[in-house]
Amino acid sequence: MDDATTVPPATPLNAPARALAARMKAGLVGHDALVERLLIALLTGGHLLIEGAPGLAKTRSVRRLADSMEARFARIQCTPDLMPSDITGTQVFRAEAGDMAFLPGPVFHEILLVDEINRAPPKVQSALLEAMGEGQVTVGGTTRKLPEPFMVIATQNPLESEGTFPLPEAQLDRFLMHVILDLPDAAQELAILDLVEDELKHPAPPAAGRLTPQGLAGMKQAVAQVHLSLALRQYIVALVMATRQETAGLAVTDRIRHAVSPRGSLSLAAGARARAFLHGRDYAIPEDVAALAPDVLCHRLVPTWRALAAGETARSIFDEILGQVAPL
Numbered sequence: 001m002d003d004a005t006t007v008p009p010a011t012p013l014n015a016p017a018r019a020l021a022a023r024m025k026a027g028l029v030g031h032d033a034l035v036e037r038l039l040i041a042l043l044t045g046g047h048l049l050i051e052g053a054p055g056l057a058k059t060r061s062v063r064r065l066a067d068s069m070e071a072r073f074a075r076i077q078c079t080p081d082l083m084p085s086d087i088t089g090t091q092v093f094r095a096e097a098g099d100m101a102f103l104p105g106p107v108f109h110e111i112l113l114v115d116e117i118n119r120a121p122p123k124v125q126s127a128l129l130e131a132m133g134e135g136q137v138t139v140g141g142t143t144r145k146l147p148e149p150f151m152v153i154a155t156q157n158p159l160e161s162e163g164t165f166p167l168p169e170a171q172l173d174r175f176l177m178h179v180i181l182d183l184p185d186a187a188q189e190l191a192i193l194d195l196v197e198d199e200l201k202h203p204a205p206p207a208a209g210r211l212t213p214q215g216l217a218g219m220k221q222a223v224a225q226v227h228l229s230l231a232l233r234q235y236i237v238a239l240v241m242a243t244r245q246e247t248a249g250l251a252v253t254d255r256i257r258h259a260v261s262p263r264g265s266l267s268l269a270a271g272a273r274a275r276a277f278l279h280g281r282d283y284a285i286p287e288d289v290a291a292l293a294p295d296v297l298c299h300r301l302v303p304t305w306r307a308l309a310a311g312e313t314a315r316s317i318f319d320e321i322l323g324q325v326a327p328l
Helices: 015-025 032-044 058-067 122-134 186-201 213-224 230-241 262-278 286-300 305-309 314-324
Strands: 048-051 073-077 089-094 099-104 111-115 136-139 142-145 151-156 177-180 256-258
Touching: 015 032, 015 058, 015 213, 015 262, 032 048, 032 058, 032 151, 032 177, 032 213, 032 262, 032 286, 058 073, 058 111, 058 151, 089 136, 099 142, 122 136, 122 151, 177 286, 213 262, 230 262, 230 286, 262 286, 286 314
Parallel strands: 048 151, 048 177, 073 111, 111 151
Antiparallel strands: 089 099, 136 142
């Protein structure tokens, strides 16, 4: 994943987002693109899946986001023996009152980090579906609303398969984006060492001027007003339809077992609006769509077994689509 290299221009509306991004980047190296995608998910009410080897600052990135906001944060470390009630909460008997009371689980926090989600058994993964899709959980026959905003950020380690449970397509489809992190280069590795050494000698003070719920709500309203032209909507549809049917000069559908769903089109449109907002524009451009399309669409695309056996991936197939399908 390439890091963003340009600094978005400041506007009165996106100033809180720029300040939030600056606070996050101050403690991260080589993760400008990840910061942008975290903010896009936050501004669109979406959820994020981050994949990368251990030690790539996945958890650190999420903690810096939570520390820069007036929001409650909870972390779940997934293991094969995790139970759904460990996430949603459970009914407990109160001896002093002689009745049952609901003890909320960590899902009732504004920002929920689900670490190594692929280590959680299917029942636990399914417990998150209602929360991510509907903003509510049902326990003991009672449905309870989750806080607003509510954001799930899940991580997974691609290196190990023992004791893991791959996420089903229905679960993956609930994530706005799937971000893949690469190992840092030599310059970034040195910068990481310098950053940690400096933090050991000069601990950072608590974050001041954190993003408020009111500030976030105002930015969400502004994102919803970003203009998405007909030509850009048609570009989004063309990218998605190329995963479903043959397109002139492009033949990839024989390598695709499951094409992108309509939720992919909606997510890409929402992400393009948010990216335009972060870059100081009240209109989206083709670069917004092209920059986010791999992270938004590839985890919704399932290659055939034959394609996988040939060494292809969803991203390599979609790279062909992105290279051939041009904006109108």
